[in-house]
Amino acid sequence: MDHRKAGLLDSEYEIICRELGREPNEAELRIFGVMWSEHCSYKSSKPLLGLFPKEGPAVLKGVGENAGVVDAGDGWGLAFKVESHNHPSAVEPYQGAATGVGGIIRDILAMGARPMASLDGLFFGNPDSRKTIFLSNGIVKGVGGYGNCVGVPTVGGKTFYDARYEDNPLLNAFCMGLVNAESIVSSQTAEPGNLVVLLGSKTGRDGIGGAAFASVELGEDTKASRPQVQIGDPFVEKLLIEACLEALENCLVTSMQDMGAAGITSSASEIAAKSGVGMILDLDKVPLREADMSAWEIALSESQERMLLIVLPEKLELVLSLGEKWDLDCAVIGKTVEGDRFILEKGGSVAVDLPASLIGGGCPEIRWPAITPANLANRQTFELENEILPSDLAESLLKLIGSPSLREKTWITRQYDSMVQVNTIQGPGAPLSLVRIKENGNIAAITMEALPWACQLDPFRGGYETMARSLRPLWVAGARHLGMTNCLNFPSPENPEQFWEFSEAVKGLAECCVDLGCPVVSGNVSLYNESAGLSILPTPLVCSVGLISSGESPLLPGNWKEGDILYLVGMDNAAIPASHFQVTCMGMLKGLPVPPSPEMERDFKERAILTAGKNVADSAIPILGGGLGIALCKEAISSGLGAEIQLGTPTLPAVSLFGEGGARALYAVPSVKAFEFLRIWKGFPVRQVGNVRGESLRLPGSTPLPIETLLKAWRGV
Amino acid sequence: MKAAVVIFPGSNCDRDVIHALEAVSCIPTQAVWHKETSLPQDTGLVVLPGGFSYGDYLRCGAMAARSPIVPAVREHASRGGLVLGICNGFQVLTETGLLPGALLANISLEFICSNCLLKVERTDTPFTSAFKKGQIVQFPIAHHEGLFFLPENELEELEANGQVVFRYASADGSAGQQYSPNGALNGIAGIVNKGGNVLGLMPHPERASERILGSSDGLGIWNSIKEWLEGRSK
Numbered sequence: 001m002d003h004r005k006a007g008l009l010d011s012e013y014e015i016i017c018r019e020l021g022r023e024p025n026e027a028e029l030r031i032f033g034v035m036w037s038e039h040c041s042y043k044s045s046k047p048l049l050g051l052f053p054k055e056g057p058a059v060l061k062g063v064g065e066n067a068g069v070v071d072a073g074d075g076w077g078l079a080f081k082v083e084s085h086n087h088p089s090a091v092e093p094y095q096g097a098a099t100g101v102g103g104i105i106r107d108i109l110a111m112g113a114r115p116m117a118s119l120d121g122l123f124f125g126n127p128d129s130r131k132t133i134f135l136s137n138g139i140v141k142g143v144g145g146y147g148n149c150v151g152v153p154t155v156g157g158k159t160f161y162d163a164r165y166e167d168n169p170l171l172n173a174f175c176m177g178l179v180n181a182e183s184i185v186s187s188q189t190a191e192p193g194n195l196v197v198l199l200g201s202k203t204g205r206d207g208i209g210g211a212a213f214a215s216v217e218l219g220e221d222t223k224a225s226r227p228q229v230q231i232g233d234p235f236v237e238k239l240l241i242e243a244c245l246e247a248l249e250n251c252l253v254t255s256m257q258d259m260g261a262a263g264i265t266s267s268a269s270e271i272a273a274k275s276g277v278g279m280i281l282d283l284d285k286v287p288l289r290e291a292d293m294s295a296w297e298i299a300l301s302e303s304q305e306r307m308l309l310i311v312l313p314e315k316l317e318l319v320l321s322l323g324e325k326w327d328l329d330c331a332v333i334g335k336t337v338e339g340d341r342f343i344l345e346k347g348g349s350v351a352v353d354l355p356a357s358l359i360g361g362g363c364p365e366i367r368w369p370a371i372t373p374a375n376l377a378n379r380q381t382f383e384l385e386n387e388i389l390p391s392d393l394a395e396s397l398l399k400l401i402g403s404p405s406l407r408e409k410t411w412i413t414r415q416y417d418s419m420v421q422v423n424t425i426q427g428p429g430a431p432l433s434l435v436r437i438k439e440n441g442n443i444a445a446i447t448m449e450a451l452p453w454a455c456q457l458d459p460f461r462g463g464y465e466t467m468a469r470s471l472r473p474l475w476v477a478g479a480r481h482l483g484m485t486n487c488l489n490f491p492s493p494e495n496p497e498q499f500w501e502f503s504e505a506v507k508g509l510a511e512c513c514v515d516l517g518c519p520v521v522s523g524n525v526s527l528y529n530e531s532a533g534l535s536i537l538p539t540p541l542v543c544s545v546g547l548i549s550s551g552e553s554p555l556l557p558g559n560w561k562e563g564d565i566l567y568l569v570g571m572d573n574a575a576i577p578a579s580h581f582q583v584t585c586m587g588m589l590k591g592l593p594v595p596p597s598p599e600m601e602r603d604f605k606e607r608a609i610l611t612a613g614k615n616v617a618d619s620a621i622p623i624l625g626g627g628l629g630i631a632l633c634k635e636a637i638s639s640g641l642g643a644e645i646q647l648g649t650p651t652l653p654a655v656s657l658f659g660e661g662g663a664r665a666l667y668a669v670p671s672v673k674a675f676e677f678l679r680i681w682k683g684f685p686v687r688q689v690g691n692v693r694g695e696s697l698r699l700p701g702s703t704p705l706p707i708e709t710l711l712k713a714w715r716g717v
Numbered sequence: 718m719k720a721a722v723v724i725f726p727g728s729n730c731d732r733d734v735i736h737a738l739e740a741v742s743c744i745p746t747q748a749v750w751h752k753e754t755s756l757p758q759d760t761g762l763v764v765l766p767g768g769f770s771y772g773d774y775l776r777c778g779a780m781a782a783r784s785p786i787v788p789a790v791r792e793h794a795s796r797g798g799l800v801l802g803i804c805n806g807f808q809v810l811t812e813t814g815l816l817p818g819a820l821l822a823n824i825s826l827e828f829i830c831s832n833c834l835l836k837v838e839r840t841d842t843p844f845t846s847a848f849k850k851g852q853i854v855q856f857p858i859a860h861h862e863g864l865f866f867l868p869e870n871e872l873e874e875l876e877a878n879g880q881v882v883f884r885y886a887s888a889d890g891s892a893g894q895q896y897s898p899n900g901a902l903n904g905i906a907g908i909v910n911k912g913g914n915v916l917g918l919m920p921h922p923e924r925a926s927e928r929i930l931g932s933s934d935g936l937g938i939w940n941s942i943k944e945w946l947e948g949r950s951k
Contacts, residue, residue, distance in 0.1 A: 144828050148859070149769040151729025235727050235772025325750075327726060417830045417859040419924045420767075422733045425931075436929060438736065 001026045006033030012364065019358050027296040027344070027351050031359065034262045034300055035269070038527050041363040044493040045525040048503055051510035056519035058482040061184055066110040066258060067177075068521020069184055070482035072547060074440040077184060079113040080176035082121070082448075082487045082543045084526035088229040089171040093138025097171050098146035098232035099207075099304055104175040105152055106258035106307065109241055112185035112248050113177030116421055117435045118147050119448045120157040120173055121487070121541050122412075125166030127404040132161075135169045142232075143173070144415040149234035150241070154416035155424050156433035158448045158541070161404035168529045168536050172487040174448060174543045178437060183248060189255045190275035190310040196268065196334040197316070199323055200240045200306035203263070204289030206230045207302025217492060217528050236305040236328070243326040244307055252319050255310035265299045265359070267308040268334075269342050272356035278341040279356065281334035295351035299344055310336065370503050371496035379457055382577050382591025389576075389586070389654045394702035396585045396658065397629045398713040403584045406626050408714045426556060431473040431622050434554055441550030445479035447471070449544075452537035454578035454593040454661070459501045459538050462578070463508025464596040465661055470544040471516060472622040475605045476665050477554045478612025479546030483521040484513065486542045491535035492528050501538045502527075508596075509540055515598035516605070518544065555612035558638030559619035560668045564692040566643060567677065568628060570604065570664030571685050572651045580626045581658030594661030603684060604663035610680050616673040623664040628689070629657040629699075631666045633710050636697050642707060644698045645690040653700065668692055718761025718946040719745040723790070725781040726751070730767035730803065730923065737923035738764070742939035744946065751784040761946040762799040763790050765806030767859075767921060777820060777862045778808030787813055799843055799942065800915040804860055807907070807917030816910055816917045817875060821864040824900025830859040832931070833898055833920055835906050836886035838879075842909055843945035844916045845882060847937045853886055854934035856920035858906075863899040863919040865908075872902060883907035883918050 003013040006029045016032055017023055024032060038044055054062045060077045061069040067081035085100025101118060108115045120143050125132045147154045152175065207230035247253050255275065257267040264281070272279040283298045293301070311319050316332065323330025342359060344352035355362075373379070390396050400406055413428035425443060426434035433446045449470035455462030471481050486509065493499045513520055529536040548554050576582050577591025611617055619639065621631045636642055647656045666689070669677045678686065696704035720738050724731045731748065738746040747757045756763065771780035781787075794800045794815055802810035810816040823829055832855055837848040848854065867875060875881065883906040886892035893904040899919070907918025922935030 141827075148828055148830075148861075149727070149729075149772060151768060233772070235769060235774065238727055238729060238769070325752075414831050415828045417828070419830065419857050419859060419921070419930075420729055420733065422736060422924055422927070422930060425929055438740075 001029055003029060006030055007037055008033055012036055015362065015364060019362060027299065028354055030296045031265050031299060031352060035266060035359050036363040040261055040266060042525055043363050043366045044368055044527060045488065046365045047367060048506040051506060052520035053514050054519055056483060056517065059519050059521055060181055062521050065187060066107040068483060068485060069111060069179060070521060070545060072437055072444065073442050075181050076437065076439055077179045077181045078176055078444055078545060079108050079111040079179050080174065080485055080545055081107050081522040082172055082174040082485045082541065083107065083524040084170065084172050084487050084489060086168065086170045086489065086526050086529055089139050090169055092229040093135045094142040095229055095231050097139040097142030099230045100171050100173040101143055101146040102232045102234065102237050102304055103260045104173040105150060105237065106260065108175045108177035109244055110185060110256055110258040111177065111179055112183050113179035114245055115152045115175050115177040115241065116423060117176045117433065117446065118152050118154045118174060119433065119446060119543065120154060120171065121448055121450060122157065122159045123165045123170035123539060124161050125169065126163045127161050129166065131166060139169065139171055140412050140415055146232050146234045148417040150238045151420050153418050153420045153424055155418050155435060156428050156446065156448060158450060159405065159409050159412060160450065160452065162452060162537060164534065164537050167531045167534055170489050170529065170536065170539060172541050176444065176446065176545065178439065185248065185256050187255055187257050187271050188274045190271050190277050190336050192277050192336050192338045194254055194336040195311045195313055195316055195332050196279060196281060196336065197309040197311050197319055197330060198286060198306060198333050199243065199309055199330050200328055201233060201236050201303055202287045202289040202329055203298055203301045203303045205293065205297060205301065208297055208300050217530050230302050230304050232304050239326045239328055240305055240307060243322055243328055247319060247322055250318065252315045253309045253311055257308045259306040259308060261302065263299065263301045269356045269359040271310060272342055273360050278337040278339035279334060280337055280343045280345065283344055283346040285331050285333040287329040287331050295344060295346040299352065368493045368499040369496045370500035372500055373497040379590060380592050384576060389652065392702065393653055393657060393699045394705055396581065397633060400580055400584055400626050400630060401633050401710065402713040402716050403580060406580060406630055407716055430557060431624060432477055443548040443554060445474050445477055445546040445548060447473050447544050448541065450539055450541040452539045453583060453589055455505050455538040455540065456589065457578050458592055459504035460508040461593045461595060463505035463540055464512040465593055466540055466542055467509045467512035468601050469624060470542040471518060472663060474544060474546035475608040476620050476622045477556065478552060478609055479548045480609065481518050481544055481546040483519045484542055484544040485522040486520065486540060487523065488525045489529055489536060489539040489541060490527050491530035498535060505538050505540045509542065512596065516601055552613060555617060555620045557619055557621035557635055560635055560639035560641045560692045561618045561670060562641060562692055564618055564668035564670055565674055565688055566690045566692065567667045567669060567686055568664065568689045569667065569681055569684060569686045571662050572649055572656055574627060574655065574659030575661045576655060576659055579658055579660040581654065597662065601663050607680055607684055608665060611677065614676065614680065616677045617667045617669050619668040621666050623666060625660065627658040627660050628666065632697060635666065636707055637710050637714060640707060641692050642694040642696040642698065643690045643692050645700060647689065647700055718759050718950050719747060720762040720764060721747050721749045721756050721760045722764045722766055723749050723751055723786055725770035725784060727770045727772055728766050728768035730921065733923045734764050734766045734803065737926040737935065737939060741926050742943055744939065744943050749786060751786045754785050754789060756789050756793055760793065760798065761949055762801060762942055763793055765802040765809050767804030767806060770805055770809065778805060778812040781809045782812035791815065794915050797912065797914050799945065801844065802917040803921055804919055807919055808862065810915065810917040815915050816908060817871060818865055818867045820862045821866050822862050823864055828861040829898055831898060832857050834886045834888060835883045835920060836890065836892040838884055839882045842882060842913045842916065844938055844941050846944060847940040851890060853888060853890055854937065855932045856922050856925045856935055858898060858920045860919055863901060865901040865905040867902065875908065876903065878911060880908045880911065881905055882909050882916060
C-alpha cells in the first residue's frame with residue numbers, strides 16, 4: 001500500500017521509516033494514516049492552540065485529558081467539552097448527529113463524571129432548500145434520539161443559518177458532567193502489569209477510517225462515504241455509563257478511555273503513551289460483530305459504545321461480573337508492560353509493533369502559510385452614511401424576529417428531553433442554560449456562542465467578540481465564569497487565505513480569554529469543512545461554563561413587571577456590520593464588527609454580577625443577536641407585556657436598536673430599586689430606554705406592535 | 718412502609734423518582750434491579766420509572782414487562798399494594814396487563830418534551846388524595862409513544878368505571894382530546910386499574926416536584942402516597 005493512499009505526506013512517511021528503522025507494514029501504515037490525520041493529530045492547529053491560556057484557579061484538569069474539569073465547589077468538579085461531528089452529519093444526518101452526541105458523552109464519562117447536560121450547535125444552509133430540510137430534520141432527530149434515550153438532557157444550544165453551510169452543515173455537541181474531584185479519572189495512571197479490558201459493544205466494520213474521512217474535503221458523492229459513518233446505540237451507551245460509574249464507585253479501574261476516532265488504536269496507544277507504559281493486545285480476544293476482520297480493521301474500527309478499562313488483575317473478576325450485570329460484552333484483550341512498545345497480535349503473530357509515543361505524539365506540526373485574503377479590504381468597506389437604511393423600525397423588527405436564525409426554535413427543542421435528571425432550571429431558548437448541582441446546591445451556567453458573520457468580516461474581532469459574548473450572559477445571570485471549551489470549525493487550512501482567517505480567529509479568542517481570565521480547558525478542531533468550492537464561514541464555537549453559589553438566585557430574562565423602568569447598560573455605538581439587521585434587512589455582509597474593549601468587559605462583569613446578587617432588577621437579558629430590538633422583543637414575548645421605548649440619542653435609531661457587539665444588557669428595574677440599580681452602574685454607560693407598559697411594544701415613530709403580532713412573527717405563523 | 722423503584726436496563730428516570738421520593742418527600746426508598754425476583758420487605762409502593770427500557774427497540778415496555786421482577790410486582794398489585802408507572806413505566810404496565818390500553822406513537826410522530834396542564838379527575842385514589850377534584854396541575858411530558866389508545870367499547874367502559882385520573886387540559890379547566898399534545902384518546906394522560914391501586918401516567922410528576930424546576934404540583938402525588946403508606950404502617 002502506498003503511504004499517500006493512507007493519507008500520509010512524503011515527509012511524514014520519511015519520519016515514520018526513520019523512527020522505526022524500517023518500512024511500516026500495511027496495518028501499521030493504516031494506523032499512521034488515521035492517527036496522523038488532522039482529526040487525530042491536530043497537526044495544523046497545534047501551534048495556534050498554544051495561544052490559549054490553560055491555567056486558572058478553577059482548573060482541576062486542563063487540556064490533554066478527554067475533557068477539562070473545573071471546580072464546582074465542595075469537592076465537586078464539572079467536566080466539559082465540545083466536539084464536532086460535522087462530516088458524518090453531512091453524509092448521514094441522523095446517525096452522524098446521534099454518534100456525535102454519544103461520542104462527547106463518553107468523553108465526559110472517561111473523566112469519571114456522570115454526564116448531566118448536553119447542548120448542540122447546529123449550522124445549516126438555506127432554510128428553504130430541500131437539502132437543508134433533509135439534513136436539519138435528520139440531525140435534530142439524531143441529537144434527540146440519542147440524548148433522550150441515554151437520559152442526558154439537552155438543555156440548550158445554538159442554531160444558525162447561512163447558505164455557506166448548505167453542503168457542509170455543522171453539528172457541534174457539548175456535554176458536561178459532574179465528578180467527585182477526588183476521583184477524576186486520568187489516562188496517565190496505567191502501570192505495567194495491568195490488564196486491558198474492552199467493555200461495551202462488539203466491534204464491527206462501521207466507521208473504519210472515520211477520522212481520516214473527517215480530515216479531507218467532502219467529495220461530490222457523499223453517499224460513498226456512508227460506510228465511514230458509525231451507527232449509534234444509545235441503549236448500550238446508557239448501560240455503559242451505569243456500568244463504568246459503578247466500576248469507578250467501587251474503585252475497580254485504574255484508568256479508562258473512551259473509544260472514539262481510530263477506535264482501539266487511539267484509546268490504547270494514548271493510555272500507553274501518557275502513562276509511559278507499553279501494551280500488548282491480542283486482537284483475537286476482541287468480541288467481533290462479524291467474522292474475518294483483519295487486524296487493521298479491528299484496530300481502527302470506530303464501532304460506538306465501547307470503553308477501554310485498565311484494571312488490576314485482582315479486580316478483574318469484579319469487573320467481569322459488572323459486565324454480566326449490565327449485559328455488556330466485557331473481554332480482557334491485553335496487558336500493559338514495561339517500555340514503549342504498542343504491539344497488536346492476531347492469529348498468534350505480531351501484526352503491529354510500534355513505539356506508543358510515536359503513534360500519538362510523533363506527527364510533525366504543519367505550519368501552513370497564511371495570507372491576508374485579497375478581498376478583505378472589500379469585505380471591510382462599509383460607510384454607514386452612504387447606506388440607505390430601512391426606515392420602518394417596526395417592519396425591520398418583525399422581519400428580524402422571523403428570520404431563520406432568530407425565530408422560535410421550538411420545532412427543534414421540543415424534540416429534545418431537556419428535563420431528565422431533574423436539574424434543569426433554565427432550558428433551551430434562553431441566552432444561557434442553568435443546571436443545578438444537587439450535590440452542593442450550586443448552579444452551573446452554560447452558554448454556547450458563535451458569530452460566523454463577524455468572523456468572516458474580521459476574524460480577530462469576531463473571535464474576540466464570540467468569546468466575550470459567551471461570557472456576558474453568565475455575568476448577567478450572576479454567574480462567575482470558570483472556563484471555556486471550543487470547537488474550531490473551519491475550511492481547509494491548505495488555502496492560505498483560509499488559514500489566515502483560522503489563525504486570526506484563534507488569536508481573537510485567545511486574547512479575549514487572556515484579557516478576561518477565562519482558561520481554555522478542552523476543545524476540538526474541525527477543518528476541511530468545504531466541498532466543491534463552497535467553504536463554510538469561519539465558525540469558532542465557544543461554550544463557557546460558570547457557577548452561581550448556592551443560596552443565590554440567578555437573574556433571568558422573561559420577567560418584566562408592569563411599570564418597570566428599562567435600562568440599557570453599555571455603549572450605544574454597536575456595529576451594523578455583521579449584525580442580523582445588516583444581513584437580513586439590508587441584504588449585505590460588509591464592514592467591521594466592534595473592536596475589543598477589555599476594560600469595559602471587566603467593568604461590565606463586576607457590575608452585572610453585583611446587580612444579580614443585589615436583587616435590584618426583575619429581569620435582565622444580555623444584548624445578543626439582533627441587538628436591543630430583539631432583546632426587547634424576546635422580553636416582551638416571554639413576559640407577556642409591552643413597553644414604550646424612547647431612543648432619543650444622537651445615534652441613528654436603527655443602530656441603537658439593531659447594532660450588535662460590545663458589553664451590553666437590558667435590565668427591567670422596579671422604580672423603587674432604580675436608585676440602587678443606578679448606583680451600581682454609576683460610571684458606566686447607562687440610560688433609560690423606556691418603561692414596561694401595556695400589551696404592545698411601541699418603538700419611536702412606528703406603529704405599536706402588539707405582543708400577539710410579535711409572537712406570530714417569531715413563530716412564523 | 719417504603720417505596721421500591723425498579724431499575725430496568727435503559728431506565729433513565731429512576732434516579733429522578735428516587736430523588737423526589739427520598740430527598741424531597743422523605744419516603745424511605747430502595748432501588749430494585751430488574752433481575753431480582755422479589756421485592757424488599759415492607760414495600761408499600763412499587764415505581765416503574767420512565768426511560769427507554771431495552772432502548773424501546775421493540776414495542777415500548779414489551780421487553781421490560783417480561784423481566785424477572787415483574788411477577789413479584791404483579792403479586793404486590795394483587796395484594797392491593799401500590800404500583801406507579803410513569804412514562805415508560807406506564808407503557809410497561811400496559812404490556813404486563815396490569816393496566817388496560819396501549820401507548821402508541823404520538824400523532825405528530827415526533828418526540829415531544831413540553832410542559833402540560835392536567836386536570837385531576839379523581840381524588841379518591843391513594844395517589845391523588847392530596848389534590849382537589851378538578852384541580853389543574855402542571856407536569857412535563859417527554860415521550861415519543863404517549864397516545865393512549867383503547868378500542869371504542871373498552872374506552873367507554875374505562876370512562877364508565879371512572880378509571881381516568883389525569884386528563885390533558887387547558888388553564889380554564891376544560892379537558893379532553895383537543896388538549897392532548899400527543900393525540901391521546903379522550904385526553905387521557907393517566908389511568909388506574911379498577912382497584913385504584915395501580916396508576917400509570919405519561920407525564921412526569923417527579924419533574925414537577927420542586928419550585929426551582931418550574932412546578933411543584935407533583936408533590937401532590939408523593940404526599941398522597943406518603944399518607945397512604947403511613948396509614949398502612951400504623
